[in-house]
Amino acid sequence: MDKFKVEGPTPLQGEIPISGSKNAALPLMAAALLGNAPTNISNIPQLNDIYTFNNVLRVTGARVDFDESGNSLFVDPTNIAHLEAPYDLVRKMRASFYMLGALLGRFGEARVSLPGGCAWGPRPVDLHLEGLKALGAKIEIDGGYVIAYAPGGRLKGGSFALSPSSVGATVNLVLAAVLAEGTSTIKNAAKEPDVTALCEALNTMGAQISGIATDTLTIRGVKQLDGAELANIPDRIETGTFLIAALMHPESSVTLTRTRTDHLGSFLETVEKIDPELHIDQDTISIAPPKKLKAQSIQTLIYPGFPTDL
Numbered sequence: 001m002d003k004f005k006v007e008g009p010t011p012l013q014g015e016i017p018i019s020g021s022k023n024a025a026l027p028l029m030a031a032a033l034l035g036n037a038p039t040n041i042s043n044i045p046q047l048n049d050i051y052t053f054n055n056v057l058r059v060t061g062a063r064v065d066f067d068e069s070g071n072s073l074f075v076d077p078t079n080i081a082h083l084e085a086p087y088d089l090v091r092k093m094r095a096s097f098y099m100l101g102a103l104l105g106r107f108g109e110a111r112v113s114l115p116g117g118c119a120w121g122p123r124p125v126d127l128h129l130e131g132l133k134a135l136g137a138k139i140e141i142d143g144g145y146v147i148a149y150a151p152g153g154r155l156k157g158g159s160f161a162l163s164p165s166s167v168g169a170t171v172n173l174v175l176a177a178v179l180a181e182g183t184s185t186i187k188n189a190a191k192e193p194d195v196t197a198l199c200e201a202l203n204t205m206g207a208q209i210s211g212i213a214t215d216t217l218t219i220r221g222v223k224q225l226d227g228a229e230l231a232n233i234p235d236r237i238e239t240g241t242f243l244i245a246a247l248m249h250p251e252s253s254v255t256l257t258r259t260r261t262d263h264l265g266s267f268l269e270t271v272e273k274i275d276p277e278l279h280i281d282q283d284t285i286s287i288a289p290p291k292k293l294k295a296q297s298i299q300t301l302i303y304p305g306f307p308t309d310l
Helices: 024-033 048-059 092-105 126-134 167-177 191-202 237-247 266-273
Strands: 013-017 039-042 061-067 071-077 108-113 138-142 145-149 159-161 183-187 208-210 216-220 227-230 253-257 277-280 285-288
Touching: 013 285, 024 039, 024 048, 024 071, 024 092, 024 167, 024 191, 024 227, 048 071, 061 191, 092 108, 092 126, 092 145, 092 167, 092 183, 126 138, 126 159, 126 167, 167 183, 167 191, 167 216, 191 208, 237 253, 237 266, 266 277
Parallel strands: 013 253, 039 227, 159 183
Antiparallel strands: 039 071, 061 071, 108 145, 138 145, 183 216, 208 216, 253 285, 277 285
């Protein structure tokens, strides 16, 4: 498809179920590798990044079955034998770098391509690597690959302060720390719903993570994790996008279902100031715009601030 052609003005009417969050699904998929039994994850969206990460998991020897009709994903990690995420897959999607924390945490070693391969220059993953070193990992770069191992086969745990706060680095450190021998502390951790969903899922699998949804995570390492039935969270950016679209015509009337209003942070506060007719339940939002929108000034900030993507 070369372009979308939209003819208007046309009011938007109807009910829309919100899809599962891609940015939350990918960490959950990596977390499934940490269990000693299969994991099922529901509410997985059908997006290219999901299919790419499915193939990343399969490279290791994991069995991955995606039920597209039911938006559910089955991951069996019991036959993992190849502890690598190759460049041809990692280059397609930066989130493949989560394999570093997952494989290092579970097996004590990993070989994962840098997202930029052998490209020279400052690496945006340096924060991930320094954090893993603080947990006890030994790391070297060879031919565009990060080669990491835990002396003795298991990370010791440790403390690390993220500067700046980073969702990706927080995810990688949490994945690595849950099976460490000791206790780990992640300071200035990201508080996005993606991170909260990951921590809650890992606790369901048997991890011991406290401080969830705060900027300090304390992770007491356990010897093993179980498989589990996990549910992915709704996509808050998709929710916000449809709310914005509904506000653009004074005769629109839109209801969004299967969402999470508590994940919208200050975005929803900004929408309320525009003065629409708004009805909010825990998982449903109905909106009809006012005849005249009230202009607002915003500043994008890390969660729970106004999301840059919106």
